Amino acid sequence: MNYKIIYLICLGSILLGNSFKAKKNELKEPLKLVTADSIYMAGKSIILKFSGDTNSESNLYLSGSYGSVLLKPELKDNLLFFSVPQSFCKKSGIVNWDLINNDQKLNGRFFINPKPTVNTLE
Numbered sequence: 001m002n003y004k005i006i007y008l009i010c011l012g013s014i015l016l017g018n019s020f021k022a023k024k025n026e027l028k029e030p031l032k033l034v035t036a037d038s039i040y041m042a043g044k045s046i047i048l049k050f051s052g053d054t055n056s057e058s059n060l061y062l063s064g065s066y067g068s069v070l071l072k073p074e075l076k077d078n079l080l081f082f083s084v085p086q087s088f089c090k091k092s093g094i095v096n097w098d099l100i101n102n103d104q105k106l107n108g109r110f111f112i113n114p115k116p117t118v119n120t121l122e
Contacts, residue, residue, distance in 0.1 A: 029053050031104055034079060038110045042092045046084040046110070050099065054078050057102065064088050064095035088112075 031052035040046050048060065050073075060071040060082040069088070073080040088095060092114040099106040 031058065031080075031099060031101060031106055033106070033108060038108075040089070040110060040112050042112050042115050043090060045086075046089050046112075048082045048084070048097065048110075050080040050082075050106075051078065053103070054080055059100045061098040061100055062088060062095055063097075065091050065093040070100075 029052045031050050034049040034051050035047070050058070054075055058073055058080060060073070062069050062071065062084065066087050069085060071082045071084075073082050075081075084095070089112065092112045094109055094111055096109045097107060
C-alpha cells in the first residue's frame, strides 16, 4: 500500500513539474537593414527600413553634421520604417546611424550628396 502512495506522489510531482517548466526563449529573427540605398541627394526624403523582430522596442539614433536625433519607428507590413528629418536631408555629408535595441546592436552610415545646380553668371 505504501508503495502505491509513493508511486502516485512521484508520478504526480513529475507531471506537475513538467507543466510549470519555464518556456524556452523563442528564436527571434535578427533585425537587418532592408533599404539598399546608401547614397542620397540633398533635399530628397530618406526612409530607412528594417526587417526582423518588429515586436521589440527599437529606436534609431542618427548623428550628422546638423546634430543628433533619436527616431521612433512606424510599423507597416512587419517592417520598421524610420523617416529621417528634413533638417538632416538638406545638408550633404555623412550620417551615421545606430539601431538601439535591447537584444541586438546594428549600425551603419549613409551619404548625402549635394544637389548638382547650375550657377548663373550675370
